[in-house]
Amino acid sequence: MRRNLVGATRAELAELLAELDPRPFRAQQVYQWVARRMAGGVEEMTNLPKALREALAERADVRDPEVVEVRRGSDGTAKYALALADGAVVEAVAMPMEGHTTICLSSQTGCAVGCIFCVTGVLGSGRNLTAGEIFGQYRTILRHEGIVGQPVNLVFMGMGEPLLNLDHVARAVELIAETVSPKRVTVSTSGIVPGIQKLAELERRPKLAVSLNATTQEQRERLMPIAARWPLDELLATLREFPLERGRRITFEYVMLAGINDADEDARRLPRLLRGIPCKVNLIPLNPDARYLGELEAPDEERISAFAGILAAAHVNVTVRWSKGREVAAACGQLRGQLIARPTAQA
Numbered sequence: 262m263r264r265n266l267v268g269a270t271r272a273e274l275a276e277l278l279a280e281l282d283p284r285p286f287r288a289q290q291v292y293q294w295v296a297r298r299m300a301g302g303v304e305e306m307t308n309l310p311k312a313l314r315e316a317l318a319e320r321a322d323v324r325d326p327e328v329v330e331v332r333r334g335s336d337g338t339a340k341y342a343l344a345l346a347d348g349a350v351v352e353a354v355a356m357p358m359e360g361h362t363t364i365c366l367s368s369q370t371g372c373a374v375g376c377i378f379c380v381t382g383v384l385g386s387g388r389n390l391t392a393g394e395i396f397g398q399y400r401t402i403l404r405h406e407g408i409v410g411q412p413v414n415l416v417f418m419g420m421g422e423p424l425l426n427l428d429h430v431a432r433a434v435e436l437i438a439e440t441v442s443p444k445r446v447t448v449s450t451s452g453i454v455p456g457i458q459k460l461a462e463l464e465r466r467p468k469l470a471v472s473l474n475a476t477t478q479e480q481r482e483r484l485m486p487i488a489a490r491w492p493l494d495e496l497l498a499t500l501r502e503f504p505l506e507r508g509r510r511i512t513f514e515y516v517m518l519a520g521i522n523d524a525d526e527d528a529r530r531l532p533r534l535l536r537g538i539p540c541k542v543n544l545i546p547l548n549p550d551a552r553y554l555g556e557l558e559a560p561d562e563e564r565i566s567a568f569a570g571i572l573a574a575a576h577v578n579v580t581v582r583w584s585k586g587r588e589v590a591a592a593c594g595q596l597r598g599q600l601i602a603r604p605t606a607q608a
C-alpha cells in the first residue's frame with residue numbers, strides 16, 4: 262500500500278524522501294504541493310525532477326475522501342457526503358458568504374454525545390477521524406468547489422465532537438494553517454470541559470464556540486446528556502478562564518426549540534449566566550428533519566425575535582442564524598442520515 266501524502270507532516274515527508282533526495286527543501290516542496298497548492302497527485306508536482314516524481318509515485322500517492330454525493334441549494338450551499346478509505350461516510354459543507362466561503366468539517370464518523378436535536382447524535386457513536394481524513398475533507402471541498410487559494414473560514418461543526426478527538430483536530434488545524442490562519446477556524450464543542458482546557462493550552466488556538474442550548478442544568482441535561490458529566494456551572498467556570506486575545510469572543514450557539522428553551526424566562530436567565538465572558542450568542546432555529554419532526558420544532562419567527570430582543574436589551578451581542586442549506590439537509594448529520602441507516606461501528 263502506497264503512503265498517502267495527505268495529512269503527512271514535514272518530518273514524515275523528510276523521512277519518506279530520505280532515500281530519494283534528503284535535501285530539506287524537497288520535503289518542503291512536497292508539503293507545499295499537498296497542503297498549500299492542493300495537488301491531486303504526485304505527477305502535478307512539477308518543480309520536482311521527473312525521476313524523483315516517478316520514484317516518489319512508486320512509494321506514495323495523494324488520496325482524498327471520495328465524493329459520494331453533492332447536494333447544492335439555491336443559496337449556493339453545497340453539502341458533500343464523503344467516503345473514507347474504510348467506507349465510513351462523513352459530511353462536509355461549503356457555504357458561500359460575502360467575500361469568502363465557510364467550510365464545515367466533520368471530526369468523527371458519528372457522535373456519542375447524543376444531543377436530542379441532532380441527527381448525528383440520534384444515529385449514535387462513530388470513530389475518530391485522523392488528521393489526514395479531516396484535512397482530506399478540506400482539500401476535497403477546495404478542489405471540487407474550485408476555490409483553492411481563495412479566502413475561507415472553517416468551522417468544526419459537522420459530525421462529531423471535535424474536543425473528543427482534539428489531537429487529530431489540532432494536527433489538522435496545523436495542516437490547514439498553511440492556507441488559513443487559526444484565527445479563521447472555529448471549533449464548536451458541546452461542552453467537554455477537559456477538551457476546552459487542553460484547547461486553551463494550544464499555542465495556535467482556533468476560536469471557540471460552545472453549543473449551550475439551555476439556561477438551566479436540568480434543561481441542558483434533557484437536551485444534551487453530556488451535561489450530566491460536565492455540568493453547566495463547571496462549563497461556565499472553565500470558559501471564564503479561557504484565554505482570549507484582544508477582541509476575540511466565545512460564541513454560544515443556542516438551538517431554539519419551541520416550548521423547550523424559548524421562553525422569556527430563558528432569555529432573561531441567559532445574560533446572567535454569561536456575565537463576565539466576552540461572547541456573542543447565535544440563535545439557531547431548529548433545522549427540521551423527519552426523524553424528530555413532531556417531537557421537536559423550531560419556534561415561530563415572532564418568538565425568536567422576542568427572545569433575541571430580550572437578549573439585545575440586556576446588551577448581549579446576539580444574531581439569529583437562519584440556517585443556510587435547509588433544502589439540502591445541511592444540518593449536522595442530515596445528509597448522511599438520509600444516505601445510510603446505521604453509523605459506522607466505533608473504532
Ligand code: SF4
Binds near residue numbers: 372420451
Ligand atoms: S450536536 Fe454535535 S455534539 Fe451534539 S450529538 Fe450532534 S455532533 Fe454530537
